[in-house]
Amino acid sequence: MGDIDMKDGFSLFDKVGDNNIEVSQMGDVMRAFGINPTNAQIKKAQDSVDAKDPKKRIGFNRFMPVFETVKKESKPMTDADYVEGMKVFDRDLVGYLNSGELRHLLTFMGEKLTDEEVDQIFQGLEDDNGNVQYDELIRRLMKDA
Numbered sequence: 225m226g227d228i229d230m231k232d233g234f235s236l237f238d239k240v241g242d243n244n245i246e247v248s249q250m251g252d253v254m255r256a257f258g259i260n261p262t263n264a265q266i267k268k269a270q271d272s273v274d275a276k277d278p279k280k281r282i283g284f285n286r287f288m289p290v291f292e293t294v295k296k297e298s299k300p301m302t303d304a305d306y307v308e309g310m311k312v313f314d315r316d317l318v319g320y321l322n323s324g325e326l327r328h329l330l331t332f333m334g335e336k337l338t339d340e341e342v343d344q345i346f347q348g349l350e351d352d353n354g355n356v357q358y359d360e361l362i363r364r365l366m367k368d369a
Contacts, residue, residue: 230257234284244281247273254291259298269294303359303366310358320355 237245237253245253250273251266261269269290273282313321313329323346330337330345337345345365349356 230288231284233257234287240281242281244283245287247277247280247282250282250287250290253287254294257291259291259295260301261294261298265294265297303362306362306366307359310362314358319359320351320357323350323354323356326356326358326361 233256234245234253235243237249237256239246247270250269251261251263254261254266254269272290272293273280273286310321311317313325327339327342327346330342331339345361346356349360349364351357
């Protein structure tokens with residue numbers, strides 16, 4: 225993500241139009257920029273900008289050094305982390321999900337995929353019962369990332 229893209233992303237969180245965000249939004253912006261900071265890391269970042277008031281506003285140039293520091297401290301998510309997350313949807317902990325339910329999640333939640341994109345992702349992963357082993361799905365997606 226380039227500097228211009230990040231400035232554009234940062235500006236999406238500016239609710240006032242003054243090219244600043246509230247300190248309370250720092251964690252949300254960091255997540256939007258692709259890292260997953262802990263609450264402790266967010267609190268430390270907020271404290272580092274001397275923000276006693278969560279409504280205090282900071283600009284992009286003040287935010288970026290703090291973001292870079294948190295980014296260096298954050299460990300990247302692994303395949304195992306994503307597989308663990310998929311277990312939330314695997315009520316019986318059997319290692320697979322119904323492809324229809326998974327398709328619904330992928331096309332209606334978060335960053336929505338098209339049916340064609342889901343077809344491409346599922347190609348060769350669905351079994352005869354219409355299930356997808358999510359560890360294989362994660363491996364495939366992570367390989368292409």
